[in-house]
Each structure stands twice: as structure tokens, then as C-alpha cells.
Amino acid sequence: MKILIADDSKSMRKMLFTLLEQEGYKVVVTENGKQAWNILQNEALHLAILDIVMPDINGLELLRKIRSSESTADIPVLILTSSTKIDLKTQALDLGASDLLSKPFSREDLLARVRNMVRTKSYQDGIKIKNEFLEQKIKERTQELKDSQMDLIWRLGRVAEFRDSGTGNHIFRVGCYCQIIAKKLGMNRDFTDTIFLSSQLHDIGKIGIPDTILLKQGPLSAEERELMKNHCSIGAEMLRQDYKTSSRFAAKSNFYSHNMVDKNAINPTIDTASTIALTHHERWDGNGYPFGLLKGEIPLESRIVAIADVYDALRAARPYKQAYSEKETISIMKKESGNHFDPLVYCAFENSYNELNYIYDQFSDELHCKTEIGASR
Ligand SMILES: [Fe+2]
Ligand SMILES: [Fe+2]
Structure with a gap:
């Protein structure tokens, strides 16, 4: 299970990295939004933890990009904020944040949310793979049916033509x-x-x-x-x-x-x-x-x-x-x-x-x- 941490605070990055690695997650860290967007597009992630205030692309802008791109739209996003403004939290939820956590937060609180989101993502991925497999099977079966129908019709036509x-x-x-x-x-x-x-x-x-x-x-x-x-x-x-x-x-x-x-x-x-x-x-x-x-x-x-x-x-x-x-x-x-x-x-x-x-x-x-x-x- 791979998690991205994007936060401009070095101490926060370090704390989160240590905590999540101890729990057995693979962790990728970055300090700015631009790099985070690159990672999001190229790596199979189970969760992205984003700070709101970051250089280049801020957390909310990054969240908007994640939700509007087909390849990243279903990655859960946990927004971290030290702001107490209700507006900011509402905006994050409107943009599709999976959860919000106000800094400072407790270790237990963070881990409980992370576990939930990663588990949900794993289920979703499993269902997606299963659906893709079933869709492929249906396509194959449909093609087989079409082929056999084509073959039968051709043979039926030949019955008349052979006689003639x-x-x-x-x-x-x-x-x-x-x-x-x-x-x-x-x-x-x-x-x-x-x-x-x-x-x-x-x-x-x-x-x-x-x-x-x-x-x-x-x-x-x-x-x-x-x-x-x-x-x-x-x-x-x-x-x-x-x-x-x-x-x-x-x-x-x-x-x-x-x-x-x-x-x-x-x-x-x-x-x-x-x-x-x-x-x-x-x-x-x-x-x-x-x-x-x-x-x-x-x-x-x-x-x-x-x-x-x-x-x-x-x-x-x-x-x-x-x-x-x-x-x-x-x-x-x-x-x-x-x-x-x-x-x-x-x-x-x-x-x-x-x-x-x-x-x-x-x-x-x-x-x-x-x-x-x-x-x-
Ligand atoms: Fe005829
Ligand atoms: Fe004919």
C-alpha cells in the first residue's frame, strides 16, 4: 500500500513518514504541489495526504486536478490543515476531499483515518479489476457467439447454393x-x-x-x-x-x-x-x-x-x-x-x-x- 505525503513543512513530512512507515506502508514524500502531481500521475497510490499551503500548486488546487483527471480521480485524499476556517474545510469537501484533519492531530486519529481510506481504496481496486475481467469475458463470449452465428449462417447459405x-x-x-x-x-x-x-x-x-x-x-x-x-x-x-x-x-x-x-x-x-x-x-x-x-x-x-x-x-x-x-x-x-x-x-x-x-x-x-x-x- 503506497501513500503520498505532500507538505511543505519538513518536520511534518518527517513525522508522517516515520509514523506511516512503522505501520508498514510504502511512503513517498514531497514538499511541493507540482512534484506531488507528477507522482500522482505516475505511481499507483492508495492515498494522498495533502497540506493546503504549498509552493507551486496548493493543496486545494491539487485536489481539483486529482478529481478531474481519469487516472487519479479515485485516489482517496486526506487534507491536512492548520486553519480553523469553516469555509476552507467546506471548500475541500466540495472539491472531493475524502477526509479532513486539523493540525495538530493525534497519532491514533491519523492512523484510524488512513487505515479506513486505504482499506476502501483496496476494495474499490479489487472490484474494478473484477469488473474489467468480467467485461473482458463478456466481450470474448459475445465475439464467440457472433463468430458462431456467422459461421452457421454462412453454412446455411451454402446448403442452398451447393444444391444449385x-x-x-x-x-x-x-x-x-x-x-x-x-x-x-x-x-x-x-x-x-x-x-x-x-x-x-x-x-x-x-x-x-x-x-x-x-x-x-x-x-x-x-x-x-x-x-x-x-x-x-x-x-x-x-x-x-x-x-x-x-x-x-x-x-x-x-x-x-x-x-x-x-x-x-x-x-x-x-x-x-x-x-x-x-x-x-x-x-x-x-x-x-x-x-x-x-x-x-x-x-x-x-x-x-x-x-x-x-x-x-x-x-x-x-x-x-x-x-x-x-x-x-x-x-x-x-x-x-x-x-x-x-x-x-x-x-x-x-x-x-x-x-x-x-x-x-x-x-x-x-x-x-x-x-x-x-x-x-
Ligand atoms: Fe433469388
Ligand atoms: Fe444469388
């Missing part, structure tokens, strides 16, 4: 693109983290589409196309928290009461994923499916996914098409701004183009899902 195209990279890339575009739109960290994960489940509903349609080489018939469109409501239903009330997906009007992203959902990532699964094929001009939602009726998350998904589909080679070059991709997509795509999101997409290309190159593969402009599945 045999690779998991498309969904990961779409997640990255969405995060980048959302950042460019100025969305907060919560939004960008959520869309990174939830967008990776956009085609999870393809699990419910028969192989004869999902794996068919060449174009789908009109009837098959209609069946393929069901992957949106199937995906949404799989992911909804209250999945039992599945009939709500039957009508557009029900969409608004049940499918806007619910910020208070138990699992906001999965809840957002459900909304994305349902509406990622909606178009800005109202010609999308399943509801034909128009412009701002489409959740922002889905407007972002629509662009990211199409971009990746165009860049990648398919069994029935070559990969488009960067230049061709941007020229095709530009024409869709205001038609398929929200123009504002498109603008963010264009401004993120270099980053998106980098992601595509880093996580490239040969075969991807079958979404593309004009032949959306």
Missing part, C-alpha cells in the same frame, strides 16, 4: 458487396454487419425447389419460372421467427404487417434475412416478384441485395453463358438504374466498383447461382 451451383463463394461475395454498398450509403455499423450476414441467405428458399427445375440446363418454361419464383416465399417462411402463420405470404398487404425488418426481433440477422429472401427479386419499377413492390416499398436491404446479386451473376460464368467483363457488366447494370435498381443504391454501387471487383477477384469461382437480368430465377 456447387460453390459457396457466390453468397460470401454477395455478403461482402452488400456490406460495402451499405457503408457507401452511410449506413451504421449495425446495418452493415447485419446485411453482410443476412444477405448470404437470400436464396435459401431454393432448397424447396424441385431438382428438375433448379438443375435444368437451358431456359425455364413459363410454368417452371412461376414455380421457381416460390423460392422467395419458401426462404422467408424458413427464416421467420413466427413461421407457423405461413398464409401471411399470400398477399402483398400482409407483407407490410409482417415483413418489414423488425428491429426488436429476437435474432435481427435472421429476421432481416427472411425479409431479404422474400423481396430480393422485387424491382424498383414495380415489375418484380413476388408482390410487385414499388420503389421505397421495397426494404432497403433488398434493394442493396438486388444489385449485389445481379452484379455477381453477370461477372460469373454460367453453364449457359460466359462471364461478362467489368466494362460489359457496368454498362448492362447502368441501364437498369431506375428500372430494376434503386438509383441511389446504384450510385453507391458505382462508387464502390473498385472494391467490388477486388472482392470478385479474391473469391472468384467458376459456377454461381442462376440469377440474372431478364431471366431471374
Whole structure:
């Protein structure tokens, strides 16, 4: 236990030093406020005993500094004074003095106060260390939970994609693109983290589409196309928290009461994923499916996914098409701004183009899902 004594009286310093050292405390002494402030900032102290009248910085000024600095604010301070002025004592207490002692004082009186304050400080330090440890543990556990949730969601997305195209990279890339575009739109960290994960489940509903349609080489018939469109409501239903009330997906009007992203959902990532699964094929001009939602009726998350998904589909080679070059991709997509795509999101997409290309190159593969402009599945 270390105690600082700051007093300009040599005899007082000597007396206090001897007394406290005999009690087993480590004692640091100084005769002026400036030096005392240096010691206070650099040493782990359990108590500071300050005289009021000192050169450079007086005891009250020093007390004010101690209480206003984060590193010293919780050090107990015992003020020694030979003044009998009530004002001075009140001022010291107002500034945060832990205790006051008038000179001359008895040995027993001083030691009793010192013991109390040092003991309290030790308890406080113990609680602080314990809290820091617990906070660290909570941080670690939260991160572990986030990591395992991320891993699970990615694997779940891969289930659908493996059946469809045999690779998991498309969904990961779409997640990255969405995060980048959302950042460019100025969305907060919560939004960008959520869309990174939830967008990776956009085609999870393809699990419910028969192989004869999902794996068919060449174009789908009109009837098959209609069946393929069901992957949106199937995906949404799989992911909804209250999945039992599945009939709500039957009508557009029900969409608004049940499918806007619910910020208070138990699992906001999965809840957002459900909304994305349902509406990622909606178009800005109202010609999308399943509801034909128009412009701002489409959740922002889905407007972002629509662009990211199409971009990746165009860049990648398919069994029935070559990969488009960067230049061709941007020229095709530009024409869709205001038609398929929200123009504002498109603008963010264009401004993120270099980053998106980098992601595509880093996580490239040969075969991807079958979404593309004009032949959306
Ligand atoms: Fe889809
Ligand atoms: Fe996709």
C-alpha cells in the first residue's frame, strides 16, 4: 500500500513518514504541489495526504486536478490543515476531499483515518479489476457467439447454393458487396454487419425447389419460372421467427404487417434475412416478384441485395453463358438504374466498383447461382 505525503513543512513530512512507515506502508514524500502531481500521475497510490499551503500548486488546487483527471480521480485524499476556517474545510469537501484533519492531530486519529481510506481504496481496486475481467469475458463470449452465428449462417447459405451451383463463394461475395454498398450509403455499423450476414441467405428458399427445375440446363418454361419464383416465399417462411402463420405470404398487404425488418426481433440477422429472401427479386419499377413492390416499398436491404446479386451473376460464368467483363457488366447494370435498381443504391454501387471487383477477384469461382437480368430465377 503506497501513500503520498505532500507538505511543505519538513518536520511534518518527517513525522508522517516515520509514523506511516512503522505501520508498514510504502511512503513517498514531497514538499511541493507540482512534484506531488507528477507522482500522482505516475505511481499507483492508495492515498494522498495533502497540506493546503504549498509552493507551486496548493493543496486545494491539487485536489481539483486529482478529481478531474481519469487516472487519479479515485485516489482517496486526506487534507491536512492548520486553519480553523469553516469555509476552507467546506471548500475541500466540495472539491472531493475524502477526509479532513486539523493540525495538530493525534497519532491514533491519523492512523484510524488512513487505515479506513486505504482499506476502501483496496476494495474499490479489487472490484474494478473484477469488473474489467468480467467485461473482458463478456466481450470474448459475445465475439464467440457472433463468430458462431456467422459461421452457421454462412453454412446455411451454402446448403442452398451447393444444391444449385456447387460453390459457396457466390453468397460470401454477395455478403461482402452488400456490406460495402451499405457503408457507401452511410449506413451504421449495425446495418452493415447485419446485411453482410443476412444477405448470404437470400436464396435459401431454393432448397424447396424441385431438382428438375433448379438443375435444368437451358431456359425455364413459363410454368417452371412461376414455380421457381416460390423460392422467395419458401426462404422467408424458413427464416421467420413466427413461421407457423405461413398464409401471411399470400398477399402483398400482409407483407407490410409482417415483413418489414423488425428491429426488436429476437435474432435481427435472421429476421432481416427472411425479409431479404422474400423481396430480393422485387424491382424498383414495380415489375418484380413476388408482390410487385414499388420503389421505397421495397426494404432497403433488398434493394442493396438486388444489385449485389445481379452484379455477381453477370461477372460469373454460367453453364449457359460466359462471364461478362467489368466494362460489359457496368454498362448492362447502368441501364437498369431506375428500372430494376434503386438509383441511389446504384450510385453507391458505382462508387464502390473498385472494391467490388477486388472482392470478385479474391473469391472468384467458376459456377454461381442462376440469377440474372431478364431471366431471374
Ligand atoms: Fe433469388
Ligand atoms: Fe444469388
